[in-house]
Amino acid sequence: MIRFHGASERFEVVADFVYQRFANSIKYIADVAGGQGMLTRILNKKYNYEAEVVDPRGWTLKGVPNRPEEFSPKIADYYDLIVGLHPDEATRAVVESALIKPVLIIPCCNFWDKSQKLGREAMLSEFIKYFDEHNVKWEKIVFDFKSSKNVGLVSFPKGVK
């Protein structure tokens, strides 16, 4: 049995969203801070994408493609979509990748700005401010899984979509 923290249906729900939203318009997906890689596994097996986990911890489930390194916007260009599902320390790098590629960010705790106490909504507002300042189009998404951390933003850089 594989154990996950929090609502385990989040992987299915997020993978379904990716497929509903992007369908065959994308192929390569970075599952940033993907941990064991359940999201990547579903994206690849159920939806035929070429997703991989980018996570320095490097302990993905058997058969899940993994890039065991810290994520940086410098490698964002390689992918068609950057997904950060509760990406912790990689939060800023995921949000900054929105200037380059489409991003789906569903934040967990405040890894955006340690100098402020930011709850979920305040943190999302900070992301939105950053996107607006950089001409990134965004949309707020409430995902149907049981967690207080089920709200995210999908974004497109200027000139995309």
Ligand SMILES: C[S@@+](CC[C@H](N)C(=O)[O-])C[C@H]1O[C@@H](n2cnc3c(N)ncnc32)[C@H](O)[C@@H]1O
């Ligand atoms: C809360 S876990 C989230 C795992 C998974 N996304 C989920 O929803 O279950 C956070 C993960 O962030 C990874 N991480 C920490 N710093 C990172 C970085 N700079 N780049 C990529 N992943 C990082 C950790 O190794 C850990 O696996």
